[in-house]
Amino acid sequence: TxxxxxxxxxxxxxxxxxxxxxxxxxxxxxxxxxxxxxxxxxxxxxxxxxxxxxxxxxxxxxxxxxxxxxxxxxxxxxxxxxxxxxxxxxxxxxxxxxxxxxxxxxxxxxxxxxxxxxxxxxxxxxxxxxxxxxxxxxxxxxxxxxxxxxxxxxxxxxxxxxxxxxxxxxxxxxxxxxxxxxxxxxxVTSLISHRFAIDTAEDAFKMVLEKTEPHMGVILSYPESVSDVPAKISPANPKSGDCVLGVIGAGNFAKAVLLPELKKLNGVRLHTLATKRGSSADHAQETFGFEQATTDEASVLGNPDINAVLVATRHDSHAELTASALSAGKSVLVEKPLGLNREEIAIARAARENSTGFFQIGFNRRYAPLAIQARAELVKIDGPRFMVFRINAGHVPGDSWLQNADEGGGRIIGEMCHFIDLARYFAGSPIVSVQADAARNSDGAADDVSATLRFEDGSLATIAYTSLGDAAVAKESFEIFAGGTVLNLDNFRSLSVTTDGSTQNHTSGGQNKGFAGALKAFAEAVASGGPAPIDENELVESSLATIAVLDSLQSGQRIDLGIDI
Incomplete structure (x- = not known):
């Protein structure tokens, strides 16, 4: 170079x-x-x-x-x-x-x-x-x-x-x-002035930084053979009740949110971390306590000791990695989205049908304490819900990988899916149709979208997702009207429930979007051999409804899901 x-x-x-x-x-x-x-x-x-x-x-x-x-x-x-x-x-x-x-x-x-x-x-x-x-x-x-x-x-x-x-x-x-x-x-041979064995690399850096002697090209040499270096040995079989986890991907979000939460969980054995870059894998291994680090995904997917996989890569690889892990008999928690299109989702679903494992998608907001409390209030009320979600998402540059259709899928696929799934959770009823429209930005991105979801029980949800707001205003606001009751969930910091003129206020001691709860539920289900925490059919439904938002934007029509799950 x-x-x-x-x-x-x-x-x-x-x-x-x-x-x-x-x-x-x-x-x-x-x-x-x-x-x-x-x-x-x-x-x-x-x-x-x-x-x-x-x-x-x-x-x-x-x-x-x-x-x-x-x-x-x-x-x-x-x-x-x-x-x-x-x-x-x-x-x-x-x-x-x-x-x-x-x-x-x-x-x-x-x-x-x-x-x-x-x-x-x-x-x-x-x-x-x-x-x-x-x-x-x-x-x-x-x-x-x-x-x-x-x-x-x-x-x-x-x-x-x-x-x-x-x-x-x-x-x-x-x-x-x-x-x-x-x-x-x-x-370049004539440019080499010094050679150091890798285990004396500190001496090499000291010479260069302190300029203790003249130098030009400095080579750090590795041993030609490493057969005498003992490999880390993992137990041949995980103990009953263990969630033995392999993680693929350690980007900014994984390192800032997911891996710190995983490190706190009891009953989770952090086995192998796979990333594209070896230096990133080694650093994350040391920081979060993984037993092994690698740049080879197959070391995770093919390891019989690992019974669960967290997929935290960029969006375009989610479906393929999920399908590969399921085919290997492992349970999978894949960061949203499951796939960028119907074909990718179908690949993951097909792998699930022939797997002893299950999959979950990182729809963490279902696990937020205040969201759980809101759902508990709603199940007491008969009849349809009328929901208005306002998402002040903030600007993402057009050249971000997230905005690339082939890699990130855009913000509707990559972010709005969270709120479609949350509406599904609050409604407690299948989504039957989607209709959407968008403000047209000068850069052509569909970052300002209004989507209306209609549910089987007659409920209706409108999601206003925009990048045009000020970050000083709370990012996420949810209002739900049902049976004479109004629920207002403010940015996962507070929840008010108003009925018959009386309001009850609830807080969760700070913002909690459910990341820890989602990881804990997944790990416990793997360890116990129990069913998936969230019905996988429901997760597929939310994913396909998200793709229907794009279809509606392109066609200008309401999209009937007609999902055969």
């Missing part, structure tokens, strides 16, 4: 055969950049204060190396360039000083390019840059595609005819030059 950073900086200069480029700074990036320039037929001048580094640059192909401690730098450059100055200057120095920009201005030709890839001071001499009309480019990492979620996370490639050298292609070219059998290759 260091090579790709250097290569992209060289490409930013767009230097051509026979042109002269100065590299300011002969560290790792500067040395590699100088080699890339030389390999491209560009005449290369390397400048640094360290003579040993300059000697190395000369050995690796630089045409001229100048020590910045010497006088006459500008005159030397002019002599080498027939009085013109450098066509390009690549700043690869690590310094808080702005001296590299001053040097660049002095040795550049008129209208030259200056590319900054090192972290240096940025107070450039305006007058000198203006008089020569110099251009400044700040090089961005490995190349086009870096920091672009569509490119890096979703695999959407740029057309080669428009973007030839992406970060992937730069990395590939570096690997080609490293492996080249010809003399025209990238030499």
């Amino acid at each position: 260091i090579g790709a950073i250097a290569l992209h900086a060289v490409r930013n200069l767009d230097a051509k055969l026979g042109e002269v480029v100065a590299v300011l700074g002969a560290g790792l990036v500067g040395q590699m950049a100088a080699q890339f320039l030389a390999l491209s037929g560009v005449r290369t001048i390397v400048l640094d204060y360290d003579q040993a580094r300059l000697d190395l640059a000369a050995q690796l192909g630089a045409e001229k190396c100048l020590n910045l401690s010497d006088n006459g730098i500008e005159q030397n450059v002019l002599a080498l360039t027939n009085g013109l100055g450098c066509d390009g200057i690549l700043i690869a120095a690590a310094t808080a000083s702005s001296e590299p920009f001053e040097t660049a201005a002095a040795i550049a030709r008129d209208r030259a390019q200056v590319c900054m890839v090192g972290l240096s001071g940025t107070e450039f001499p305006y007058a000198a840059f203006m008089k020569k009309e110099l251009s400044i480019i700040v090089s961005r990492s490995y190349g086009p595609g870096r920091y672009d979620e569509d490119y890096e996370a979703r695999g959407i490639k740029y057309p080669a005819g428009f973007v030839r050298w992406t970060e992937t292609e730069n990395l590939r070219e570096v690997m080609r030059l490293l492996a080249s059998p010809s003399a025209q290759k990238l030499d």
Whole structure:
């Protein structure tokens, strides 16, 4: 990756055969950049204060190396360039000083390019840059595609005819030059100054940070064989009554909410945590007390000791992972949504039909103490309910993964589903139809939606979900009218129940959205071998009703569910 950073900086200069480029700074990036320039037929001048580094640059192909401690730098450059100055200057120095920009201005030709890839001071001499009309480019990492979620996370490639050298292609070219059998290759062996065994890594970092001796490339070496390292051994069979949990995914929400709550639960054995990145898995393992950490989902899905799986990945993988875990005979708690469309939900349902495990969806609000109390009040009342939910959801940028239709599914699928399920819980009756409309935002996102749910018993729920509000106003408000009673649930902090002119007020000692209750109910059901805490058919119903909201928005019509569960 260091090579790709250097290569992209060289490409930013767009230097051509026979042109002269100065590299300011002969560290790792500067040395590699100088080699890339030389390999491209560009005449290369390397400048640094360290003579040993300059000697190395000369050995690796630089045409001229100048020590910045010497006088006459500008005159030397002019002599080498027939009085013109450098066509390009690549700043690869690590310094808080702005001296590299001053040097660049002095040795550049008129209208030259200056590319900054090192972290240096940025107070450039305006007058000198203006008089020569110099251009400044700040090089961005490995190349086009870096920091672009569509490119890096979703695999959407740029057309080669428009973007030839992406970060992937730069990395590939570096690997080609490293492996080249010809003399025209990238030499990194000469850049290695020190090697440390991994168990002495602290000494390596101390040398680098404290600069106790000159160094260039420092290698940390791992043992070639690890067969003598004892593996962590788990009991062959879980004890009766245990919930032995494997977790797949440890993003921000999981680390901030789910994993801390799991750590508090008795009777839950945190067996294996699987994440995409090993460093993330190791850190979460240590923080939350998992027995094992891995980057391999199969280590969770295929482990016979694990009898339950929590799926906390991004939305596009929920259905597949749920189906795989169910097929392996495990019970599953999948963060909402179950799937992004009917086809994905059908895959999970089919796996459930042939599984000894069960599944639950992370509709935690059903487990909020005040929601449970509200439901207890409602079951005393005969007849339909009229419900009005107002959700002040806040803004989510259009380029967030949540807003991506293929990855997050959008906010209706990813967030509004909570409130559709809560309405189903309060109604206690199947949803029969959905009708929705949306305000049209300038960015095209359907983040401001009004959805009306009709229930089999005649109940009606209207959910107003908006991103246009102020965060100072409570996020979630629920009003329920039934049989002469009015219930008002305010942001899961307080509940008022008004009947015959008398109001009873209830609180839960702070906001409680039911996360702990949902996890506890799931774990206890797994441990006891009992039925699923929430009827899975009801969870599927809420999921399909959520998709019906999108259908209604697209068609402008009421959608009859006609769910065959």
